[in-house]
Each structure stands twice: as structure tokens, then as C-alpha cells.
Amino acid sequence: MKSIKDIRADFPILESKVYNKPLVYFDNGATTQKPKVVIDAVNEVFTSFNSNIHRGVHALSDKASEEYEKAREKVRSFINAGKREEIIFTSGTTASINSIAFSFGERYIGKDDEVILSRLEHHANIVPWQMMCDRKGAKLKIIPINDSGEIMFDEYLKLLSPRTRIIAVTQVSNALGVKVPVNKMIDVAHKNGIPVLVDGAQGIQHDVVDVQGMDCDFYAFSGHKIYGPTGIGILYGKEKWLDELPPYQGGGDMVANVTFEKTTFNTLPFKFEAGTMNFAGAIGLGIALDYVESLGREEIDEYEKDILVYATNILSDIKGVKIYGTACEKIPIISFLLNGIHQYDTGMVLDKLGIAVRTGTHCAQPVMDRFGIEGTVRASMCFYNTKEEIDILGKGIEQVIKMFS
Amino acid sequence: MTVNETQEKIAEEFSEFDDWMDKYNLLIDMGKDLPAVDPKYKTKDFLIEGCQSKVWLHPELNNGIITFSADSDALITRGIVALLIRILSGRTPDEIISSELWFIDRIGLRQNLSPTRSNGLLSMIRQMKLYAMAFKATSDKTSSPTGKR
Numbered sequence: 001m002k003s004i005k006d007i008r009a010d011f012p013i014l015e016s017k018v019y020n021k022p023l024v025y026f027d028n029g030a031t032t033q034k035p036k037v038v039i040d041a042v043n044e045v046f047t048s049f050n051s052n053i054h055r056g057v058h059a060l061s062d063k064a065s066e067e068y069e070k071a072r073e074k075v076r077s078f079i080n081a082g083k084r085e086e087i088i089f090t091s092g093t094t095a096s097i098n099s100i101a102f103s104f105g106e107r108y109i110g111k112d113d114e115v116i117l118s119r120l121e122h123h124a125n126i127v128p129w130q131m132m133c134d135r136k137g138a139k140l141k142i143i144p145i146n147d148s149g150e151i152m153f154d155e156y157l158k159l160l161s162p163r164t165r166i167i168a169v170t171q172v173s174n175a176l177g178v179k180v181p182v183n184k185m186i187d188v189a190h191k192n193g194i195p196v197l198v199d200g201a202q203g204i205q206h207d208v209v210d211v212q213g214m215d216c217d218f219y220a221f222s223g224h225k226i227y228g229p230t231g232i233g234i235l236y237g238k239e240k241w242l243d244e245l246p247p248y249q250g251g252g253d254m255v256a257n258v259t260f261e262k263t264t265f266n267t268l269p270f271k272f273e274a275g276t277m278n279f280a281g282a283i284g285l286g287i288a289l290d291y292v293e294s295l296g297r298e299e300i301d302e303y304e305k306d307i308l309v310y311a312t313n314i315l316s317d318i319k320g321v322k323i324y325g326t327a328c329e330k331i332p333i334i335s336f337l338l339n340g341i342h343q344y345d346t347g348m349v350l351d352k353l354g355i356a357v358r359t360g361t362h363c364a365q366p367v368m369d370r371f372g373i374e375g376t377v378r379a380s381m382c383f384y385n386t387k388e389e390i391d392i393l394g395k396g397i398e399q400v401i402k403m404f405s
Numbered sequence: 406m407t408v409n410e411t412q413e414k415i416a417e418e419f420s421e422f423d424d425w426m427d428k429y430n431l432l433i434d435m436g437k438d439l440p441a442v443d444p445k446y447k448t449k450d451f452l453i454e455g456c457q458s459k460v461w462l463h464p465e466l467n468n469g470i471i472t473f474s475a476d477s478d479a480l481i482t483r484g485i486v487a488l489l490i491r492i493l494s495g496r497t498p499d500e501i502i503s504s505e506l507w508f509i510d511r512i513g514l515r516q517n518l519s520p521t522r523s524n525g526l527l528s529m530i531r532q533m534k535l536y537a538m539a540f541k542a543t544s545d546k547t548s549s550p551t552g553k554r
Contacts, residue, residue, distance in 0.1 A: 019425060342479035344458045344524060348517075349481075352425040359455055374478075375457075403430060403478060 001383075002298035010035040010291075024389045025211040029030030029202060029333055029380030030358050031224045034288070042229055045280040053279045054253055054270070060387040068279045069392065071286030072269070078289045079219065081209040081236050085268035088242070089282050091235035093201040095170070096220035097249035099235060100197055101186050101270065104166055105132035108243055115165045118143040119150050119370055120173040120180065122177040123363040125199045129168060138165070141390065145370060149178040149325035156185060160192050167196045171203025175261055175364035175378065176325025177308075177333025179203075186215050201225055205330040205382065206304060208297045211236050223281060228288035232281030234273065242268050249274040300383045308332040310387050311379065314394040320401050324376055335362075341404045343375045349403060350377075353396045408500055411492045412508035419512040428512070432484025439487040442476040453532055455525030458482040462529055464536040469497055471537060475529070482524050485517060489526075493533050500539035506530060 001007075008014050011033045016023045025033060029173055033049075036260040053068045069084075070318070076087050090096045109115070110246035115129050133140055141164070143156045153168075167189050172179050180333055186196045195217035200209060201384075204221040211219050218241070247254055247265060251274030256264040265271045292300070311334055315321045320339035347359035360375040361368045368375055379393060406414065422428050446463040453460040458479035465472045473494040476531075477483040492508070493501050509515055517526060 342458060342482075344479040345481050349426070349429060352429070399426075403426070403433065 001295055001303060007295065008386075010037070011384055011391055012036055012039070013164065014384060018354050018356075019352055024353075024355040024385075024392050026379040026381055026385065026389070026393065027356045027358050028176075028205075028382040028385075029225075029362075029378060031230070032045055032205065032227045032382060033184070033384070034227055034229070034284075035291050037291055038228060038284050038288045042280050042284040043130075045283055050280070052276055062171045064279055065118070066269045067283045067286075068277070071282040073365050074286040074289050075234055078203075078293070079210075079234075080212050080238060082212055085241065086236055086239050087236065088235040088269045088272040089277050090220075090233045090272075091231050091237050091278065092097055092222040092224070093199060094128075094222075094233075096218075096233055096235035097125055097199060098128040100218050100220075100245075101128035101132045101168075101236070102248050103245040104139075104195075104241075105136055109133075109136045109165050111137035112163060113138040113165045114141050114159075114161060115139070116141045116143060116156070116159050116167040116169075118156075118169050118180065119145045119178070119366050120149070120151060120172050120178065120363065121168075121170055121366070121367070122199065122201065125168055125202070128368070133335035142366075143169075147368075148327040149173060149176040150329075151180055151328045153181065153184070157188065160188070160194070164192070164194050167194055168199065170199040170201070171209075172206065172331050173325065173364070174202045174333075174364040175376070176327075177202075177330045177368045177380070178325045178327040178336050179329040179331065182216065183214055190215065202331060202333075205292070206301065208301070216243055223285035223288065226285075226288055227291060229278075229281040232278045232285050236287075239268065242272065246276065247271050251275040253277075263354065295383065303383050304332045304381070306310075307381055307385060307387065307390065308334075311381065314390055315365060315397065318394060318397055318401070321397065324371055324373070327347070332385075333378060334380075335376040335378045337373065337376055338401055338404075341400060343377045345404060346397075346400050347379045347402045350393070350396050353392070353399070355393055355396050408492055408496065408504045412506070412511075415488055415491070416511040416554075429481060429484075432488075433480050434484075435487040436477075436480045436483030439476070439490065440474065441482060442474045446474070447476065453525045453528045457524040457530065460486060460525035460529045464522050464533070464537075464540070466498075466540045470495060471498060471501060471540060473536075475531060477525065479524070481517075482526060485514060485526055486529065489529060489533070498537040498541040499502055502534055502541065 012032045049060050050065040051064045053065040072084050072087050076084050121177050128392050141159045145151050171182050182198050189196045197218035200214040200219050200221040205226040217238050219236040224230040254266050254271050254274040256266050322337050324335045343359040347357055350357055358378045411491045442461055447461050451461045451463045458477055462475045473490050475486045477486050
């Protein structure tokens with residue numbers, strides 16, 4: 001892998017100062033920073049070939065459409081999907097999950113049917129299913145987690161029933177950083193004929209994701225969490241499902257023929273891409289994926305494991321730090337509380353030291369309830385973070401403890 | 406002291422400090438000195454929910470004067486709560502309704518009162534004014550919103 005110094009130089013924002021202190025950005029779980037190549041790519045769209053895709057007869061539209069479709073191919077290859085038709089551009093993970101919860105629910109879910117989720121889910125993988133279940137008279141079944149933040153596999157097995165229609169589970173807990181054994185879960189689900197949606201919002205940027213290897217039926221992720229622009233995301237779905245499902249939204253480009261009597265839909269992937277898509281975002285995402293590939297995903301994984309261990313050691317050594325999510329299999333996220341100190345107080349002081357963390361429930365209230373807490377401080381790291389930055393966090397935490405004791 | 410004089414005084418106290426940590430230390434101390442809210446008022450009825458921190462606010466009207474007591478689960482928030490109490494408690498409904506809280510800007514805490522912070526403070530100010538309006542509208546000079554004295 002490139003040296004950490006060179007990598008950091010690719011991200012202009014990392015040179016910023018906040019309150020006159022060098023920025024230590026540990027909020028990558030919320031959104032990642034963008035390398036210059038991505039910023040330039042989006043800029044290039046608007047300065048050189050901005051034009052609506054799939055519509056024009058002119059050169060600019062051809063160029064924009066071509067670049068957009070190239071980005072689709074990059075996504076396909078990045079997650080190792082079988083076909084480009086299986087890659088749908090959306091506005092983000094939330095939109096991807098909502099569209100499946102709606103379409104799948106409309107087509108396959110009825111009264112007293114069941115949907116299995118885990119206790120680790122982000123609200124974006126709870127609420128859309130809950131809304132659908134309310135409409136259909138179906139029920140949610142929740143896989144519990146243990147004290148380390150791992151899902152309880154035996155309990156999962158017990159929840160599977162002849163009424164289970166779909167399982168929607170996160171690849172990695174956004175609040176705790178704990179990985180979920182999705183491959184094993186999918187195996188069992190498929191043996192019972194149940195499809196699985198994987199929420200990859202926190203998984204895509206820290207793992208080598210192979211949707212065919214994983215054999216998930218649906219996979220959702222956001223561009224902005226993998227160094228790409230905001231407002232662009234991906235829904236992967238196996239072709240057999242996407243062919244069967246009704247579209248989520250109607251509009252331009254997703255249709256083949258429209259009369260007031262009847263509309264026929266366009267072929268995949270366009271059937272699920274109604275209206276003008278965020279083509280600039282899609283193109284930027286393609287470049288972000290190129291960038292990640294250029295660093296090497298295995299190399300990234302290696303480095304991130306190293307900084308996770310380092311950070312865990314530094315924080316564990318400080319008296320009064322309690323880490324939530326102590327499983328072995330984790331991405332570089334440390335969720336913690338300082339003895340008797342409110343997470344908001346901790347976050348406020350760290351902020352003034354130039355350290356960006358997230359505090360609160362992390363849109364995963366059921367996880368906080370499980371541990372009987374109202375929130376945590378979350379330091380979420382990635383490949384451009386350094387051990388020196390972790391040391392700064394360690395010192396910052398010591399200062400917080402001193403201030404509030 | 407009027408509302409503005411109290412704000413002036415607070416701004417002066419904070420002007421001694423340039424460093425954020427000193428400002429926070431002062432807020433923490435002020436939070437610690439804030440008189441406790443009667444536990445019977447630390448209920449859902451008096452809770453102002455924010456997703457970052459919570460604030461409890463209880464008003465009482467006696468002889469045309471509103472006395473607020475308040476608390477927060479986060480200490481820095483509690484410090485700002487203490488400042489708001491110092492400025493707006495013990496005043497008439499009219500004084501509270503017409504008050505403009507500019508001290509927040511002066512001491513550099515504006516970001517703590519942004520709607521996106523969701524720490525309960527912005528709602529607390531709104532709630533203090535709403536209580537003042539409600540008291541003004543009722544003719545009963547010794548009631549509190551729960552009817553208790």
C-alpha cells in the first residue's frame with residue numbers, strides 16, 4: 001500500500017484545522033472524506049459533459065450516459081455481481097432498503113408473515129420493514145445479541161419459521177463495529193428457501209465484498225461511506241428477484257411504453273431508476289471505487305485491523321473507559337463511555353481538541369437499549385487515520401476525565 | 406438586575422477566558438452549582454427531549470413572578486441551563502416573553518443552540534417563553550401548569 005503520508009495527501013480536507021488544532025477525523029462511520037480524484041471527477045462532470053443521461057441525441061448526453069454506465073460496471077466488478085442488470089443506482093442505503101421493503105412487501109408479504117431483523121440494525125434497516133409490516137399485518141422478529149455485541153446464532157435459528165418471508169441484516173453494526181456472520185446466516189436461510197437482504201453501509205468500505213460468494217439476494221450500500229459523493233447509493237439484487245418485483249417508484253426512464261390505459265416497464269436495471277438519476281454522484285462513486293482498488297482492499301483491511309488493535313489497547317489502558325462491542329470480529333470502530341460522564345460532554349470537549357467523533361444513539365436505539373445506556377461516543381476510523389491520531393484521542397480522553405471528575 | 410444586565414454580567418465573566426477548555430470548566434462549575442430540581446418534577450411531563458442530551462424544566466408562578474428550576478443529564482448542557490435560569494428565572498411573564506438572548510453569541514456558544522445539535526437547549530428557551538405566555542394568559546396568579554402549588 002502507498003505510505004500513509006501519501007494517502008493522506010490524497011484527501012485535501014485532512015489538512016484542515018478546527019479551532020486552530022489539526023483535524024483528527026474519527027467520524028468515518030457517519031461519512032468518509034473524499035480523495036481529490038473524486039472531487040475532480042464530480043467537478044469534471046459539471047465543467048465538461050453535464051447533460052441528462054439516456055435521453056439526448058447529442059454528444060454530451062452520450063458522454064454522460066457512457067460514463068454513468070461505466071460507473072455501473074465498476075460497481076458490478078467491485079462487489080462481484082454477475083450482471084450489470086443487477087446494479088441499481090439509488091440515493092443511498094436508506095433508499096435501497098426502502099425500495100426492497102416496499103417492493104418485496106407488495107409482492108410477497110401478507111398477514112401474519114414474518115420478517116427477521118437483528119438487534120444490531122440501524123434505524124434504516126428497521127423502520128422501512130416496520131412500515132411495510134404495519135401495512136401488511138406482518139410481524140418483525142428480532143435476533144438478540146450477547147454482551148459482546150454479537151448476534152446469537154442459536155436464537156436466529158429458532159426464529160426461522162414457515163412464515164419467515166425475508167431476512168434483513170446488517171453486515172456490520174454501525175454503533176458497535178461488530179461484524180455479523182452473514183455468510184453463515186444466508187446459508188441457513190437459503191436452506192429454508194428464505195431470501196436475505198444485507199445492509200452493507202458499514203461493510204462495503206472495510207471488507208472485500210463478493211455478493212456472489214456471499215450469495216445474498218440483495219445488498220445495499222452508500223457511496224459517501226466509501227469515499228464517494230453523497231446522494232448516491234447502490235441496490236444490488238439477484239436478477240430473478242428484480243425481474244419479479246414491482247418497481248418502487250414510477251417516472252421517466254423506467255418505462256417502456258406509457259398510455260393512460262397501461263404502462264409497461266423498462267428492462268433492468270432501468271425499471272428501478274425512475275427520474276433523472278444522480279449521474280454525477282454515480283460517476284464520482286466509480287472513481288472512489290477505483291481509488292480504493294488502487295490502494296488494495298486486502299491491504300486496507302490489514303492496516304485497519306492494525307489501527308483497531310492499537311486504538312483498543314490505548315483506550316483500554318485508560319482507567320474509566322468502557323468499550324461497547326468487544327467481539328473479536330470488528331471493523332475499526334470503538335464505541336465507548338467514560339465512567340459517569342455523559343457522551344455529549346465527552347464529544348463536546350473532544351471537538352474543541354480538534355477530534356471529530358459521533359455521540360448519541362448512532363441511529364441504533366435498540367442497541368443502546370440492549371446495554372441499558374442512552375448513547376455512546378463512537379470513534380470510527382479508516383485507512384487514512386494514524387496511530388498518532390489515536391494517541392491524540394487517548395490524551396483527549398484523559399483530559400475529559402480530568403475535567404469532569 | 407434586568408435581563409440585559411444579567412446577560413452583560415455573564416458575558417463579562419466569560420470574557421476572561423480565551424481557551425475553550427476554560428470556558429467549559431466554568432460552565433461545568435456553574436452546572437454543578439445549579440440547585441437540584443425537585444425529583445417529583447423529573448418526569449416525562451417536564452422533560453424536553455433532545456437526542457444528544459435531555460433537559461427537565463419546571464416553572465412556578467408566585468405573585469406574578471415565574472421561578473424556573475431545571476436540570477440536564479449532560480454537565481455542559483447543565484451549565485448552559487444554569488445560565489438560562491440565572492437570566493430568566495425570577496421574572497415576570499412579560500420580561501421573559503420580550504427577552505432576547507444575545508449572550509449565547511457573545512460567549513461563543515451559538516453552536517450549542519443550533520437546531521441540529523438537538524441537545525434540548527433551544528427547546529428549553531422556547532418552552533420557557535411558552536410557559537410565560539401561558540401564565541400571562543391565565544388570570545390565576547398562583548397556579549402552576551400541573552395545578553400543584
